[in-house]
Amino acid sequence: MPDAYIFDAVRTPRGRGKQDGSLHEVSSLALAAHALRAIRERNELDPKRVDDVVLGCVDPVGEAGGDIARAAAIVADYGDEVPGIQINRFCASGLDAVNFASAQVMAGQQDLAVAGGVESMSRVGIGASGGAWPVDPAIAIKSYFMPQGVSADLIATKYGFSRDDVDAYAVESQRRAKAAWDEGRFSKSVVPVKDVNGLTVLAHDEHMRPQTDMQSLASLKPSFTMMGEQGGFDAVAVQAHPEVEKVIHVHHAGNSSGIVDGAAAVLVGNADAGRAAGLKPRARIRAFANIGSEPALMLTGPVDVTKKVLQRAGMSISDIDLFEVNEAFAAVVLRFIQAFDADPAKVNPNGGAIAMGHPLGATGAMLLGTALDELERTGKSTALVTLCIGAGMGTATIIERI
Helix, strand or coil, X not given: CCCCEEEEEEECCCEECCCCCCCCCCCHHHHHXXXXXXXXXXXXXXXXXXXXXXXXCCCCCHHHCCCXXXXXXXXXXXXXXXXXXXXXXXXXXXXXXXXXXXXXXXXXXXXXXXXXXXXXXXXCCCCCXXXXXXXXXXXXXXXXXXXXXXXXXXXXXXXXXXXHHHHHHHHHHHHHHXXXXXXXXXXXXXXXXXXXXXXXXXXXXXXXXXXXXXXXXXXXXXXXXXXXXXXXXXXXXXXHCCCCCCCCCCCCHHHECCCEEEEEEEEEECHHHHHHCCCCCCEEEEEEEEEECCCCCCCCHHXXXXXXXXXXXXXXXXXXXXXXXXXXXXXXXXXXXXHHCCCXXXXXXXXXXXXXXXXXXXXXXXXXXXXXXXXXXXXXCEEEEEEEECCXXXXXXXXXXX
């Protein structure tokens, strides 16, 4: 079975996912095409060598619907011959896009592919695509449906994370993200978004709040108290986990992931295709896995899937030099660190979605690129990237630097 290699990874800056955000005037299609065009141009890639384009998108409706991967490939001048497919595994869609493309390469059915994701959350609102899970009793009752914020508070309560704990983590995420930008750690992968006149629209993650401290976060009220207490979801949480007497609400906008716009692209392929295209592999896909996790806790999937992917790779947690764990909520990462007794310095060393934002369908591919850049910067060998997922799932990928 041939290995799948990562030849390059790019991402856009993350723009605030609001109408006053810098990327709000950039359509979902244009944002996706920008990432695809950047990875083609900077690698002088003949698009006729590309067997497929795989893009994650969590709300593929309206301007983001209708197989945005195929549309973006055409707009990015990949030519008529290059197909495209859009996939959705909620927040892990961008990482799973890379895994899907890599699996095709490993199976010998594709030689070279571009994978990644896109989400314009300022233009296509979160949850715009709907779904039965929150509203149909057949699934909502059986899965103990509750909003993710309440699930995050349930995790914090169950595993003993206080308001100070989650706020302190958020402050550190902001500090690390600022340091990473100040030191140019993202310069290798971030491709500024420009308008039709070539003027820069956005070159820097604009959701960051580097001035954040414990005092400023202390002024914020928990965001999910009302829906938990008055909406009845706290009762659902206690019903699912009777060992918890009462849900303590600790999460708010300052210690949860930011709503942003963004896109990412990753070039993967086999060794022969890389040589033929004049590409130098930067990393090898070592293993990847998906798993379902307990749907009421919902966001503990990274713990479960990490165990699975390590077993699949024949590795232990001590074999991993770097972890990228999506910061959907602070308690998600704190639980990951707690479960594996991981060194916090190895987890999200350049900050994460609390500081920079979480463009749902693109985040997984962004994290993979961040991990690759950090391995190269530090000279380390292996990284594990993982995300929690709505309805209780987890996705993880292990890469090995070449």
